Amino acid sequence: MTTVLRRVGxxxxxxxxxxLIVFGMLAVTPGDPAHRVLEARGIPxxxxxxxxxxxxxxxxxxxxVVRFGRWAGDAVTGDLGVSWRTGRPVADEFVTxxxxxxxxxxxxxxxAVVLALGLxxxxxxxxxxxxxxxxxxxxxxxxxVPGFVLGVIVLDVLVVRAGLGRVIADGSWxxxxxxxxxxxxxxxxxxxxxxxxxxxxxxxAPYLRxxxxxxxxxxxxxxxxxxxNAAPAFLTMVGLGAAALIGGAPxxxxxxxxxxxxxxxxEAINARDMPVVVGFTLVAVVGYVLTSLVVDLVCAALDPRxxxxxxxx
Amino acid sequence: MSALGILRRPTVPxxxxxxxxxxxxxxxxAAQVGxxxxxxxxxxxxxxxxxxxxxxxxDYTNQLAAPSWAHWLGTDQAGRDLLARTLAGARTSLxxxxxxxxxxxxxxxxxxxxxxxxxxxxxxVLTRATDVLLGLPSLVLTLAVVGVLGPGFWNLVLAMAxxxxxxxxxxxxxxxxxxxxxxxxxxxxxxxxxxxxxxxGHVVPGVASQVVVAATLGLGEAVLALGGLSFLGLGxxxxxxxxxxxxxxxxxxxxxxxxxxxxxxLGLVLSxxxxxxxxxxxxxxxxxxxxx
Numbered sequence: 001m002t003t004v005l006r007r008v009g010x011x012x013x014x015x016x017x018x019x020l021i022v023f024g025m026l027a028v029t030p031g032d033p034a035h036r037v038l039e040a041r042g043i044p045x046x047x048x049x050x051x052x053x054x055x056x057x058x059x060x061x062x063x064x065v066v067r068f069g070r071w072a073g074d075a076v077t078g079d080l081g082v083s084w085r086t087g088r089p090v091a092d093e094f095v096t097x098x099x100x101x102x103x104x105x106x107x108x109x110x111x112a113v114v115l116a117l118g119l120x121x122x123x124x125x126x127x128x129x130x131x132x133x134x135x136x137x138x139x140x141x142x143x144x145v146p147g148f149v150l151g152v153i154v155l156d157v158l159v160v161r162a163g164l165g166r167v168i169a170d171g172s173w174x175x176x177x178x179x180x181x182x183x184x185x186x187x188x189x190x191x192x193x194x195x196x197x198x199x200x201x202x203x204x205a206p207y208l209r210x211x212x213x214x215x216x217x218x219x220x221x222x223x224x225x226x227x228x229n230a231a232p233a234f235l236t237m238v239g240l241g242a243a244a245l246i247g248g249a250p251x252x253x254x255x256x257x258x259x260x261x262x263x264x265x266x267e268a269i270n271a272r273d274m275p276v277v278v279g280f281t282l283v284a285v286v287g288y289v290l291t292s293l294v295v296d297l298v299c300a301a302l303d304p305r306x307x308x309x310x311x312x313x
Numbered sequence: 314m315s316a317l318g319i320l321r322r323p324t325v326p327x328x329x330x331x332x333x334x335x336x337x338x339x340x341x342x343a344a345q346v347g348x349x350x351x352x353x354x355x356x357x358x359x360x361x362x363x364x365x366x367x368x369x370x371x372d373y374t375n376q377l378a379a380p381s382w383a384h385w386l387g388t389d390q391a392g393r394d395l396l397a398r399t400l401a402g403a404r405t406s407l408x409x410x411x412x413x414x415x416x417x418x419x420x421x422x423x424x425x426x427x428x429x430x431x432x433x434x435x436x437x438v439l440t441r442a443t444d445v446l447l448g449l450p451s452l453v454l455t456l457a458v459v460g461v462l463g464p465g466f467w468n469l470v471l472a473m474a475x476x477x478x479x480x481x482x483x484x485x486x487x488x489x490x491x492x493x494x495x496x497x498x499x500x501x502x503x504x505x506x507x508x509x510x511x512x513x514g515h516v517v518p519g520v521a522s523q524v525v526v527a528a529t530l531g532l533g534e535a536v537l538a539l540g541g542l543s544f545l546g547l548g549x550x551x552x553x554x555x556x557x558x559x560x561x562x563x564x565x566x567x568x569x570x571x572x573x574x575x576x577x578x579l580g581l582v583l584s585x586x587x588x589x590x591x592x593x594x595x596x597x598x599x600x601x602x603x604x605x
Contacts, residue, residue, distance in 0.1 A: 140586075266545050
């Protein structure tokens with residue numbers, strides 16, 4: 001129980017820190033937000049009175065501490081402010097695009113886990129033999145080819161030339177496979193490399209020799225002893241690796257014109273629409289913090305050593 | 314010395330890089346291939362632009378030409394020689410990554426050594442701040458900083474540096490921890506050296522060498538992130554020869570002229586491969602448990 005509380009507290013501290021960083025960014029961005037909002041509403045050169053009215057409406061003249069408190073309170077209740085570009089609430093813009101991003105990152109995560117498990121199991125089953133060499137070579141190749149380069153090639157060769165899949169991704173399950181695979185490859189590769197190592201480490205444990213002496217086959221050793229022992233470390237890595245998937249989403253979404261919040265944010269950066277950028281940062285960090293929180297709690301539930309170890313420390 | 318109980322450094326991941334360790338690293342084929350790649354890339358970035366044609370010279374009679382003896386990698390939509398642009402891009406892309414890791418290294422070294430050597434409340438505050446940064450997805454944070462500064466080459470370099478130093482600071486802190494009580498530092502202090510000079514003279518050199526190694530290994534990831542964000546139009550702007558930007562502009566006419574991806578794509582792949590192979594070899598040597 002104390003483990004859970006500690007871990008949740010840690011997650012809250014991270015979120016508060018993010019809030020401070022992000023609000024600081026919003027505050028130091030050059031330009032008057034009131035001007036930007038008025039421009040978005042179609043008034044390119046507003047009168048001082050109009051600017052003052054909007055400053056009053058957005059309550060920009062309050063002390064910073066008061067503004068931070070109000071901003072944080074709003075963010076917690078799901079109000080991310082008003083886009084400087086469209087004048088519409090950022091939360092509304094996100095709600096229509098978030099499902100597509102969740103679909104993409106979720107599918108990428110599942111693909112990455114499956115690929116990593118497969119590659120690592122093949123490699124660790126016969127260390128040093130040809131399946132191992134091939135699997136490690138594949139993992140290295142997956143690791144060094146950047147997702148956006150691969151995405152461009154995949155889109156041209158498979159979609160445009162070979163006619164597989166649709167050119168315009170509409171964010172549905174039918175079109176998710178290629179972008180998700182592109183996003184997943186690098187993570188799958190690095191996870192499989194670490195997992196292979198921990199499988200081999202688990203293989204050198206004394207109890208495995210006992211198991212071999214009792215006549216257990218290679219498959220049983222892998223499935224019953226090595227994989228469960230390597231699971232907590234693997235899960236932790238998947239939790240940390242969620243950062244790469246969330247951070248990579250804007251790039252892959254832009255390549256595949258995926259209608260998610262990542263691509264929307266890239267457009268917002270080019271338009272200097274800070275509330276959208278800040279909103280994306282908050283959503284992404286919350287997603288990441290929640291993922292790693294869940295992973296850590298699952299690990300603690302799976303592995304009693306983690307629980308007692310942390311309580312003692 | 315050890316009777317003082319102050320040489321205990323449980324969190325240090327690797328023993329200090331002694332000569333034998335480097336020799337062991339160099340014997341590994343992965344390191345040899347990685348270093349060879351890195352040398353080729355460095356030479357291409359340093360000497361390439363001197364030997365090749367003008368990367369910004371348009372030739373509108375020769376747009377999107379296929380690779381030939383005159384243009385080894387073909388030409389782009391303005392008829393510019395893609396080999397020359399790839400070499401100029403190596404200078405921009407690799408130079409930017411070098412700059413990012415250099416800034417991050419200096420900041421990480423300063424923050425980490427300060428936290429580790431001073432300890433107390435300074436350590437607590439700096440470590441908490443570093444931990445928050447490390448607990449966030451770095452690409453997301455980089456996007457946010459670019460959002461504040463606006464797109465552009467220097468802004469992207471700054472944003473990347475601002476989000477890459479935390480890991481190096483953690484390393485520096487773990488190495489500098491408790492150093493105020495180390496015998497050599499105490500001896501220096503007793504002989505009348507001020508606290509700042511004692512740390513600069515006795516702690517920083519040892520910490521710096523390891524931070525430099527870690528920052529060098531981060532170069533591959535920096536090249537990758539810079540390329541990706543420039544590809545999105547957040548870094549160097551189009552006329553500049555930069556790998557990510559070249560890929561983005563080449564993409565529009567990719568269907569007619571696929572060779573446009575060759576130079577910048579290969580450059581990125583080889584850079585990341587070099588960094589990965591070298592750090593693999595290094596980790597195999599410094600972490601015996603990982604050897605197989």
